[in-house]
Amino acid sequence: MHRVKELREAKGISVRHLALATGFSHSTIARLERGERKLSTPQAVALADYFGVSVDFLLGKSPEEMFNDFVDSLRGDFMTELLHGDGDVTQSLSDSVREPVRTKLEILFLLRGINSKESLDMILNLAKLRSAKADFAGED
Known part of the structure; x- marks a missing residue:
């Protein structure tokens, strides 16, 4: 499970805003958040960069x-x-x-x-x- 929705909501931005900021479509972000689509490597890197987190964190790894x-x-x-x-x-x-x-x-x-x-x-x-x-x- 990844943390895209959690990070987006913590930042107080809409799906549409995240899509515009990252260059992904609105539907791609929505499907990622619902777990209907897996993150590709380029998507994971772009989203981790946008949120200022590691890809490992984005993909759900614990701090430990x-x-x-x-x-x-x-x-x-x-x-x-x-x-x-x-x-x-x-x-x-x-x-x-x-x-x-x-x-x-x-x-x-x-x-x-x-x-x-x-x-x-x-x-x-x-x-x-x-x-x-x-x-x-x-x-x-």
């Missing part, structure tokens, strides 16, 4: 799914696997990833495994404190 997919894609892009003589496989960040990106990626990979709201709130508050300290100290 989008976060996990994002972290998994980073893992695929930047992790390397090493096969040991005993058959064990270990993963590590590629040597080409340099600081500070290296540490940021390590934090993201670790965050994906934390599901405790209290732990995540504590980490967020620490990050906010660090940011405030840097703002007042003139650090980056």
Whole structure:
């Protein structure tokens, strides 16, 4: 299920207005919203651009799914696997990833495994404190 109608209504625009703004016909938008027609890739891209959302969000993915997919894609892009003589496989960040990106990626990979709201709130508050300290100290 996609979110075209939900996004359109939240923006307070009519089907006709959305059709004019995106270059699609009124009937195409109406059929998309009723689920009588599937979004083509160009339509999904155009509508996501218009609403300022990702195609994944437009197509109904939850924020958690989008976060996990994002972290998994980073893992695929930047992790390397090493096969040991005993058959064990270990993963590590590629040597080409340099600081500070290296540490940021390590934090993201670790965050994906934390599901405790209290732990995540504590980490967020620490990050906010660090940011405030840097703002007042003139650090980056």
